[in-house]
Amino acid sequence: MWRTQIPKSIYARFFVSWSRVRREVLVLRDILLKFNARKVIEFGCGIGRHGYLLSKLGFDVLLTDIRDWRFGSARRMPFKIYDVLEGGNIGVFDAGYAMGLIIVFNYEQIIRALHNIGELLGKGIFIFDYNFTIYNEPREKIVRIRGREYRAIMMKEEIEPIEGGVLYKYRIDILDDKGNLVGVEDTEYSVYDKETIFKAIEEAGLKIEEIHWAKWDPIKYKYRLSKKEADSAFIAVRKTV
Ligand SMILES: C[S@@+](CC[C@H](N)C(=O)[O-])C[C@H]1O[C@@H](n2cnc3c(N)ncnc32)[C@H](O)[C@@H]1O
Structure with missing residues (x-):
């Protein structure tokens, strides 16, 4: 199961840039507006930037995660602990979404998770992103945080075939400008192909309402929307009746 031991201020700068979040939020906004959703729940919110930006756009957002590691402005947002693998009722919502969550399962x-979310949302739409392939991740990435330079170094990368996809194992070390180790992400997750994800959606009792294809840029660390089928997608699903 995916986990990180990178401090959230550093994690935010490396992996959840405002530019990445803004792009994803615009896709979410368009789909939510199309389905007339105002009151929405975010699952696996992490540091909470998506929900924060959506609330700035006028949506009424409840952030949820299995642990509270909200950072910065998102700390002022409504939040509840919620485990999508456990499910259960925590309110009535027009729609829900999750970025970077379904990929960890x-x-x-x-x-x-999809079944539980379907039960919670009823007729409401659920939007999630999925990367169907492994990328050529950069060996090293540098960011500056409050005048100091930090480096993320890919220490290990292994790919094992599994049914319907691959298991991706990696370790990223974060070093500060003095070479001290300040964070580690040593983890793994499964990456399934498109057919397998579509089959899981069906098995969970949901159907696809919309797909927005996107290409993941591992260097810029964000999506670029694509008119044709591409390596990733924003998928909007809904419980079949
Ligand atoms: C890769 S992070 C993505 C965070 C954030 N949504 C983003 O896009 O930057 C995965 C998140 O899912 C949360 N998570 C993992 N298992 C979960 C579960 N069973 N239910 C809800 N959230 C979960 C983790 O705590 C983490 O915040």
Whole structure:
């Protein structure tokens, strides 16, 4: 199961830039508006930037995650602990979304999570992103935080075939400008192909309402929307009746 031991201020700068979040939020906004959704729940919100920007756009957002690691302005947002693998009722919403969440689960967990979310949202739409392939990740990335330079170094990368996709294992070390180790992400997650994800959606009792294709840029660390089928997608699903 995916986990990180990188301090959230550093994690935010490396992996959740405002420019990445803004791009994803615009896709979410368009789909939510199309389905007339105002009151929405975010699952696996992490540091909470998506929900924060959506609330600035006028949506009524409840952030949720299995742990509270909101950072910065998102700390002022409504938040509840919620485990999508456990499910259960925590309110009534027009729609829900999750970025970078479904990718952390294996096949059985994806079905369970999607099923639980479907039960919670009823007729409401659920939007999530998924990367169907492994990327050529940069070996090293540098960012400046409050005048100091930090380096993220890919220390290990392994790919194992599994049914319907691959298991991706990696370790990223974060070093400060004095060479001290300040954070580690040593983890793994499954990456399934498109057919397998579509099958999981169906098995969970949901159907696809919309797909927006996107290309992931591992250097800029953000999506670029694509008119044709591409390596990633924003998928809007809804419970079948
Ligand atoms: C890769 S991070 C993505 C965070 C954020 N949504 C983003 O896009 O930057 C995955 C998030 O899912 C959360 N998570 C993991 N398992 C979960 C579960 N069973 N239910 C809800 N959230 C979960 C983690 O705590 C983490 O915040």
